[in-house]
Amino acid sequence: MLGWSEGGQRRGDVSLTYHRLNIPSTTRLVRVKGHLVSDMANPLRGEVIRLYKNLLYLGREYPQGSAYFRERLKSAFMKNKDVTDPEKIKKLVARGDFVIKELEALYFLRKYRAMKKRYYEPEK
Amino acid sequence: MSGRVLVGVKRVIDYAVKIRVKPDNSGIVTDGVKHSMNPFCEIAIEEAVKLKEKKLIKEVVAVSCGPQQSQETIRTALAMGADRGIHVEVTGKDYEALGPLQVSKIMAALAKKEDAQLIILGKQAIDDDCNQTGQMTAALLDWPQGTFASEVALEGDKVKVVREIDGGLETIKINTPAVVTADLRLNTPRYATLPNIMKAKKKKIANMKPADLGVDLTSRLEVLRVDEPPQRQAGVKVETGGGPGGQTEGGRDDIEASGARRGAQNYADGTL
Numbered sequence: 296m297l298g299w300s301e302g303g304q305r306r307g308d309v310s311l312t313y314h315r316l317n318i319p320s321t322t323r324l325v326r327v328k329g330h331l332v333s334d335m336a337n338p339l340r341g342e343v344i345r346l347y348k349n350l351l352y353l354g355r356e357y358p359q360g361s362a363y364f365r366e367r368l369k370s371a372f373m374k375n376k377d378v379t380d381p382e383k384i385k386k387l388v389a390r391g392d393f394v395i396k397e398l399e400a401l402y403f404l405r406k407y408r409a410m411k412k413r414y415y416e417p418e419k
Numbered sequence: 420m421s422g423r424v425l426v427g428v429k430r431v432i433d434y435a436v437k438i439r440v441k442p443d444n445s446g447i448v449t450d451g452v453k454h455s456m457n458p459f460c461e462i463a464i465e466e467a468v469k470l471k472e473k474k475l476i477k478e479v480v481a482v483s484c485g486p487q488q489s490q491e492t493i494r495t496a497l498a499m500g501a502d503r504g505i506h507v508e509v510t511g512k513d514y515e516a517l518g519p520l521q522v523s524k525i526m527a528a529l530a531k532k533e534d535a536q537l538i539i540l541g542k543q544a545i546d547d548d549c550n551q552t553g554q555m556t557a558a559l560l561d562w563p564q565g566t567f568a569s570e571v572a573l574e575g576d577k578v579k580v581v582r583e584i585d586g587g588l589e590t591i592k593i594n595t596p597a598v599v600t601a602d603l604r605l606n607t608p609r610y611a612t613l614p615n616i617m618k619a620k621k622k623k624i625a626n627m628k629p630a631d632l633g634v635d636l637t638s639r640l641e642v643l644r645v646d647e648p649p650q651r652q653a654g655v656k657v658e659t660g661g662g663p664g665g666q667t668e669g670g671r672d673d674i675e676a677s678g679a680r681r682g683a684q685n686y687a688d689g690t691l
Contacts, residue, residue: 349612349613349614352612352613352616358435395612403610405435406434409434410434410545411603413545414603
């Protein structure tokens, strides 16, 4: 797999990694789980993680429970874990952003309808 | 004009939670129960942030009175766009006795201290349903009030408020500084998403005690007993309209009765 270093390295050995991996020193390296990984492999990694975290946060208020939501969120992401085409990834992330908007709308409507029902006369 | 807006936000039991009365009827169960910002307070914050986005005011200050956990509510307000927060710490017996009279005294003191141009509050809290804090605050400050606002427009040093009243809408124009209370249809509050919450961590929340503002929290009220509303009766057949049997929205005479029953049902099972 492109970009994985051998084992966990000490923070000062970044320059050695460039040499060992035979990649130009202009490549961005990020530390993921103790390993230095080339960011060229999946530049959208950050986007995907951001999306997951945002959805997870939104799922806390899901009507059928946050555990139910988290299960489905995880399986939805795992289903696509082998996608490498950046265009496809971008499309999936866009779909995820759309789901965020849908959830926000769901939560608003639910609250609005509850307040309307409790505090206002039913319309004729 | 200072261009500063004070917005009161209250931490209440979440609207979707099923309320339970304590076995000794002294109050309702709050321990371990999900709390969130009062929905009308969300609308108040949204209105203030909208005014700031339109560059009609300069600063939105979110205020909450209560225990340590009230800071979470202020954080939500900051995530929605408020600039800074003020947490007035009230705990224990003082917090149990905290009501519109005490909060309005605190808001009035803060309004003077912060030189506020406008105070926006939710019209009422969904836990006590008092609908008094805005009105009392205006009276204490001797400021005009635009309550049940479904539209707010700043026009120079005046505010035009469209109010939702029985039988329709009333439009008034009041001088600033003023107090406005937000009604349901004023706006659509934005959701405090995770990135916004993260950004809001940099914003400051000032801490103070009611004594710092010279406010006396003594309550004139004593809660004697808390009971659940009467259990929902079996469906009512009404004279006109409606489906077969069951709860219906039928003839005018029965609207009030079924409305009360519907309200009890909503309260009892906490569902939509």
